[in-house]
Amino acid sequence: MRSSAESQSLFEKAQQWIPGGVNSPVRAFRAVGGNPFFAVRASRATVWDADGNEYIDYVGTWGPAILGHAPGVVVEAVQKAAEHGTSFGIPNPLEVRMAELVVNAVPSVEKVRMCNSGTEATMSAIRLARGFTKRNKIIKFEGCYHGHVDSLLVKAGSGALTLGQPDSAGVPAEFTSQTIVLPFNDVESVRGAFAEHGRDIAGIILEPVPANAGLYLPRGGYLEFLRDITAEHDSLLIFDEVMTGFRLSLAGAQGHFGITPDMSCFGKIIGGGLPVGAFGGRAEIMDCLAPDGPVYQAGTLSGNPLAMAAGVAVLEALVDGSVYKKIEALGQTLSDGLAKAAAAAGVSVQLQRIGSMSCCYFADAPVYNMTDAMQSDRDRFAKYFQGMLEEGVYIAPSQFEAGFISAAHDEAAIEKTVAAATKVMKTI
């Protein structure tokens, strides 16, 4: 039995001064029971908690750690940058290098604006879409999570779905009245929305691979359909690639699927673990942003030299493509191993994976949308989570999250994980 005295003590203290004891709800373990452990150190594919327990980490700080934790290139870059100042609020060369890397990596992005979180990126992208098209309605899909933007916290995924609050209190109906929420992978519902609201739809925002209700894939032709119908109605196609950007390929999901959105949102990986967000797209759209255009958007720490230094170091390490080959192969090995573990235990799972992102649904049928995902057996998932934790494997503390493999994982880590799953699956 893992010791947890120090984490318990920290959690008691945290709950006195921090709502729920956490600074982001999904960390509270509410969906899986028990109390969260407190991380004190992370390196490569391992995280250590305050009681000295170590875990193979498949959360990867929810996506940023594609190179693993504390990669040397990032640590050195941040140390060097910090010696010259932690923030200027003045344009700096690292911002220019970051923009160059993003524009060179993602063909659909002609210009990009940095901000400080994925939420800011999506919030700004939909404001820009409305300003550019002079229309108000936005289509989003059930189960997709775009951060805690008021108007998009409707049937949202991630922590909202985990806590059973896909719609948040405190959001006036007026703020979501312009948001059309449709099931993912359902062509007819999108056709119907455009038939009814066509000329007032500023755009569609989606996770091209929804990974905030577990992980499910677009059906064949679906992304192409969304690209065509938005173009047909002069609406914008906005890919929220906060999670998939620079994860599924150097050009994200759009590069993997060969789709050209009008705008894209980024975060996580491009900050190398420091607070970051970005949104970019066609120059004629981006030039509507202040100071050139009428759409206002700003941020004290946007383009901050530490986040830029960390992000530039990561992106430069990804450019040759070798990381993607490695994490794709490890992802396949892990999914194959987990499938065998489940089969041996007679447990019905849906292992859904793309590249280094995956989800193990405890479900009898494949998952293609939020309704399917909600059929999964969350009690069984909670038992699986706790069993894996006892075996020294940390997976996302929610059935409605994806897992990540980093370049720091290796065959030995995957073998240990599969061995743990083989043991745990027999007990749940």
Ligand code: KE4
């Ligand atoms: P942030 O504001 O948390 O940086 O990004 C919001 C966001 C936007 N778009 C997508 C596709 C996202 O996945 C996210 C954030 N992802 C969750 C994990 N599923 C963040 C974890 C958390 O909320 O603690």
